[in-house]
Amino acid sequence: xxxxxxxxxxxxxxxxxxxxxxxxxxxxxxxxxxxxxxxxxxxxxxxxxxxxxxxxxxxxxxxxxxxxxxxxxxxxxxxxxxxxxxxxxxxxxxxxxxxxxxxxxxxxxxxxxxxxxxxxxxxxxxxxxxxxxxxxxxxxxxxxxxxxxxxxxxxxxxxxxxxxxxxxxxxxxxxxxxxxxxxxxxxxxxxxxxxxxxxxxxxxxxxxxxxxxxxxxxxxxxxxxxxxxxxxxxxxxxxxxxxxxxxxxxxxxxxxxx
Amino acid sequence: xxxxxxxxxxxxxxxxxxxxxxxxxxxxxxxxxxxxxxxxxxxxxxxxxxxxxxxxxxxxxxxxxxxxxxxxxxxxxxxxxxxxxxxxxxxxxxxxxxxxxxxxxxxxxxxxxxxxxxxxxxxxxxxxxxxxxxxxxxxxxxxxxxxxxxxxxxxxxxxxxxxxxxxxxxxxxxxxxxxxxxxxxxxxxxxxxxxxxxxxxxxxxxxxxxxxxxxxxxxxxxxxxxxxxxxxxxxxxxxxxxxxxxxxxxxxxxxxxxxxxxxxxxxxxxxxxxxxxxxxxxxxxxxxxxxxxxxxxxxxxxxxxxxxxxxxxxxxxxxxxxxxxxxxxxxxxxxxxxxxxxxxxxxxxxxxxxxxxxxxxxx
Ligand SMILES: Cc1ncc(C[n+]2csc(CCOP(=O)(O)OP(=O)(O)O)c2C)c(N)n1
Ligand code: SF4
Numbered sequence: 001x002x003x004x005x006x007x008x009x010x011x012x013x014x015x016x017x018x019x020x021x022x023x024x025x026x027x028x029x030x031x032x033x034x035x036x037x038x039x040x041x042x043x044x045x046x047x048x049x050x051x052x053x054x055x056x057x058x059x060x061x062x063x064x065x066x067x068x069x070x071x072x073x074x075x076x077x078x079x080x081x082x083x084x085x086x087x088x089x090x091x092x093x094x095x096x097x098x099x100x101x102x103x104x105x106x107x108x109x110x111x112x113x114x115x116x117x118x119x120x121x122x123x124x125x126x127x128x129x130x131x132x133x134x135x136x137x138x139x140x141x142x143x144x145x146x147x148x149x150x151x152x153x154x155x156x157x158x159x160x161x162x163x164x165x166x167x168x169x170x171x172x173x174x175x176x177x178x179x180x181x182x183x184x185x186x187x188x189x190x191x192x193x194x195x196x197x198x199x200x201x202x203x204x205x206x207x208x209x210x211x212x213x214x215x216x217x218x219x220x221x222x223x224x225x226x227x228x229x230x231x232x233x234x235x236x237x238x239x240x241x242x243x244x245x246x247x248x249x250x251x252x253x254x255x256x257x258x
Numbered sequence: 259x260x261x262x263x264x265x266x267x268x269x270x271x272x273x274x275x276x277x278x279x280x281x282x283x284x285x286x287x288x289x290x291x292x293x294x295x296x297x298x299x300x301x302x303x304x305x306x307x308x309x310x311x312x313x314x315x316x317x318x319x320x321x322x323x324x325x326x327x328x329x330x331x332x333x334x335x336x337x338x339x340x341x342x343x344x345x346x347x348x349x350x351x352x353x354x355x356x357x358x359x360x361x362x363x364x365x366x367x368x369x370x371x372x373x374x375x376x377x378x379x380x381x382x383x384x385x386x387x388x389x390x391x392x393x394x395x396x397x398x399x400x401x402x403x404x405x406x407x408x409x410x411x412x413x414x415x416x417x418x419x420x421x422x423x424x425x426x427x428x429x430x431x432x433x434x435x436x437x438x439x440x441x442x443x444x445x446x447x448x449x450x451x452x453x454x455x456x457x458x459x460x461x462x463x464x465x466x467x468x469x470x471x472x473x474x475x476x477x478x479x480x481x482x483x484x485x486x487x488x489x490x491x492x493x494x495x496x497x498x499x500x501x502x503x504x505x506x507x508x509x510x511x512x513x514x515x516x517x518x519x520x521x522x523x524x525x526x527x528x529x530x531x532x533x534x535x536x537x538x539x540x541x542x543x544x545x546x547x548x549x550x551x552x553x554x555x556x557x558x559x560x561x562x563x564x565x566x567x568x569x570x571x572x573x574x575x576x577x578x579x580x581x582x583x584x585x586x587x588x589x590x591x592x593x594x595x596x597x598x599x600x601x602x603x604x605x606x607x608x609x610x611x612x613x614x615x616x617x618x619x620x621x
Contacts, residue, residue, distance in 0.1 A: 079324030
């Protein structure tokens, strides 16, 4: 019989893969898989250097057959900046949580966009701090109960959820910004396209590229994995619309004379 | 090839770094180290090297974290409040075993303190100012030439031990200009950093690497667990203590009183020793060049001979604690400190005459 493999682990997944540390129903590894497929399909995994932040999103470092730096909490883009400046041929990307990127790491994030670093950032938005037990994040929805907003996020006290992909799009140094999700197969494919485009911007030297991806965190949302998908499709997507917010092709705006 | 130049201490940082193959400088403006950052902005890009002004000192030090992990020789420079901001990541650098050089041009504290010279960061520099109780070599130049030389030694030792290293100067040493011989100093061979991140296909063995500072969370080979890794780190500290101690002894033979000082106050102290010797007083000086590891044994030896000690440092007394550890209660230890400046302002200095007065009082 002629057997043909139609599905399997990405090539850059270690064999055996690192010990799975994610909770059942966590979507972080789904996003990791998309990144793996994109690196493989674009044939850039060999020269990729990934900088992960601190949080559940960082577990991927033990699964990937890639060079990975595990940075201080919030500082992946500072460390990535130096790597890219010193080694411009490398494909440098950061994997960060929403807390890591736009909470504690907001200064590093904005600094990288102001300078227009030729780096790609994938931000996993699970609307809370996963690792430390589901506390308030800058992305937490209004009314959402977390470990540190036991009565729900109150705009008068904690402000409003931050729209990171829209914010990134406002920077001249940003070439590409999008928000995707993986709660349906169609969204998985769309998000994969976004991430591919983001890496292409880096290869073309257009500027900073950013993709925010919504991710389920069942234990901290106190929902079953299936109900998490429903929450994303309804409540979260209505706060955080999916799509591309910036797609810039020209490098002219980065030229010296302007 | 050597070149003679008349340069500032802060500029000598740059010349030293350039001549030992520094690849990148990442810094943020702060007085009194601004000339360091500006030197790199002028001299590095035109030579194809990286200069980048970060968005904060937290940014600078985390850029070093990335640059060092990628196998490059990288450095930064800062003062007072900027030094405070860097502490968390200096600890990460030690944990991830990443070599780099941090120049600390000391100014007055605490808080924003003063923007002029002082020697008030001794403890955080020598005791691991960040989380977790770590060690790093601290080199303290006493002249502009030594700034140039110790930057080069600093990069060598940082690479040799895979550990960040601090060069501790001060606002006066930074601003003063002296004649310097600029050249590459050979400290011997080093490995090619086989652990560095280059992208898998650029690795000689074709295998990927991970650089991580959370060894207790994600154990990395070759350390099966947190304690085995801590043991390795501890052995490295012991090796640095055993092999890297450096100090200068000046006129200490047969002395009744020993001055202990580093940086600008070591120059002041030398002058005071000369004044005292000219009048027949038996006075000498020990100048630690490595502040960690500290020359406790040298201090102890003198204490056992019955010497008294006078610490000369432009602070309320920080280095004095190490001298007290060294004498083990066998000798009196006195201080000429920041309260003894010639005028009571941020511009005041400890002058040789004031040190000489104290020498005469103690003998
Ligand atoms: C300086 C510092 N403060 C706090 C922490 C503790 N901490 C570890 S992970 C984390 C939150 C991570 O949340 P996020 O970035 O959203 O990632 P997730 O776990 O949700 O993937 C925090 C606060 C830390 N490691 N370092
Ligand atoms: S806590 Fe949340 S983010 Fe972390 S592994 Fe579990 S589901 Fe994923």
